[in-house]
Amino acid sequence: MNENIMTVSELNARIKSLIESDPGLLAVAVVGELSNYKIYPSGHHYFTLKDQESSVRCVMFKGSASKLRFRPESGMGVVAVGRVSVYPRDGAYQLYCSELIPQGVGDLHMAFEQLKARLLAEGLFDASHKKPLPRFPRRIAVITSGAGAAVRDIIRVLGARWPMAEVAILPVRVQGAEAPPEIVGAIRYANRWKVGDLIITGRGGGSMEDLWAFNDERVARAIYESEIPVISAVGHEPDVTIADFVADLRAATPSNAAELAVPDHTEMAEQLAAWDSRMLTAVNKRLRELRANVDSLSQRRVLVAPESYVDMKRLELDRATERMAAAMERTVLGKKHRLLALASSLDAMSPLKVLSRGFAVATDAGGAVIRSKKQLRVGDRISLRLADGGAEAEITAVGKDDSNAGK
Amino acid sequence: MQENKELSFEQSLDRLDGIVKRLERGDAPLSELLAMFEEGTSLVRACQTMLSEAEQKVVKLRKTESGEPEELPFDAE
Structure with a gap:
């Protein structure tokens, strides 16, 4: 129970949002007495x-x-x-x-206001569309009567302003019962066959009855649905029709439509x-800048005295060559020292050193080193390698096995 | 034919607009500078020719049997 308790403000706010969410109440036309x-x-x-039974409070800002x-009165x-x-x-x-229309202006006006209110609520006049x-x-594409001032005015103004178009x-009828279906048909036909990239539709001035085709709901919807943009051009300046509200652009008169249509x-x-002339100015300015750049560049030494530049470069080159030669020398010297050190350590292990201590190396006729008596027969000729040269020898005897000899 | 001309008018204008802006930015190198200037001035001349040579064409459309529109000369009645 408690959660249903609301403040007066909350109640009123809720009623307000309820009423405002009803699209049928966003745009109404109400007949009554002030x-x-x-x-x-x-x-x-x-x-x-008010009427006989009811009344509603109204405000007009x-x-x-x-x-x-007009001056409204009670x-x-x-x-x-x-x-x-x-x-x-x-x-x-x-x-x-937003508007008050005095009664007695006829049914047309009433119908106009009602249709306008309905289409407005439906969004047909939305700027976003x-x-x-x-x-x-x-x-x-000009959709209007083939006769009359409107079509002539449009052609004349278009020709004077932008003959490229x-x-x-x-041609359609713009008056009478046949007019709305003909206008609708022409708008759809223009879209179906893409006969142009812009539509102007309208007619010259006249009474409200004369202009009535452009207050027809079917015409309004055809304009709304057109993929080709539509300029409406109905009557004279103060005349406003439903078509004017739906059109992508409203022109005051047919001539005005032509003026708005083209540059x-x-x-x-x-x-x-x-x-x-802007191009010329910009190019001249840029050329002056570029020339100034060239002038300031040409003040530089390299352009004024090229030979001194070359001399300087030559000096740099010499210095670099010198540095490189020194670096190479250091590298080679380092390697030479390492080589000598290696050579002396190798020398210490050389068999020649051993021979110089009184040993000899014996090799057979094939040059193989003799390590065992088993390689020898009496009468074999062998070679001896001594520290300072070689000698030939013949085996006269091969001893008995004395592997203990060294003991 | 007419349509191509028309299309190229708009394209020429866009291109020209781009060239003028690029030139006015003031940082184009010499080689581009002169090429752009030449292109720009020839675009201006081409557009001017299109403007001065344009002749208004007015036709009346009639729906044929197939539905396709047929162009007829238009004489204001």
Whole structure:
């Protein structure tokens, strides 16, 4: 039970987030009668909207209120457009109005506001969905009436500003019941066959009824779904249609659409000339720098007096050669000393030394050293090697076994 | 043909933009400096020619039996 206890603030916060999570309450158009209308010194408007049975509190902040084109008064029938939320301080929900439309303007206006509110809530006007326009359109698909001022204005302005862009006209009806499906068909066709990299769709000015095709939900969705960016160009400056909200870019008039679609070739020519002169300036500056570098380098001794440089190098070379010769000599001397030392130690073990003490080495006719009497027969000729030379000898007798002889 | 020209216009501009920035950085060696300058000025000339020679082409599209668009001359009615 205890965990269900919440503070008043918590309750109001919960109700507020509940209401704000309902997308159907984010954008509503409510018809009713104004009452208790008050404008506060802050500039905000506070009022109640009511019908026979019910009432709801409303607020319109200064920013929105300043855009009102009429003076609202208590008793007036209006459509209030806005979102529903909770004012936590009072625990009261209210309608935060962004627009008030006086009633009696006709069903079209009401339908317009309702559709606008619905598509807005659905996200069709989201800035994040808007596609960037090509910098230099190659081919512009113009979806409008083949007759009339709009298409002529568009062609004329495009031709004057950027004749490189090809213009492909997809003629459609822009008025009457057939207009919306034709406009939708042309937008889809343009995408299906990739007839251009930019679409301009619209028409010249007229009454709200005349412009109605561009307030059609099907047209709005086709523009939204187009993969080719769309510029809307409907009517004159103050006319705003649903198509304008969905389009990637809204132009005030058909001529304006053409102006927004392409760069101006004279401006481009100026830009090219500016680049040209910037290049020239940069290259000149760099050349001056490089020349200054060369000048300062050429001040150096190696370039001013090359022979002294060579002399210096020659001296360095001589010194290096000398150092190398000395190093080699040291190495060779070291090796010679080691050799002598080795030779004298070898000499101490030499058999010649032994012979000089009175021994002789006997070898047979084949030159093999005789180590045993068994190698000898009477009559064999042998050689003796003495300290100072050799001698020949003949065996006259071979003694008996006297291995004890040494004992 | 027209499309190629158009495409190369944008590419030329991008290339040119790169060259101008590179030159203005002021650290290009002499050999590159002159090559870039030559390329840049010829790009400028090519773009200027494209601009001055462009002629607007306006067509009306008609859907053929196969669905494919057919280009027709457009005369404002």
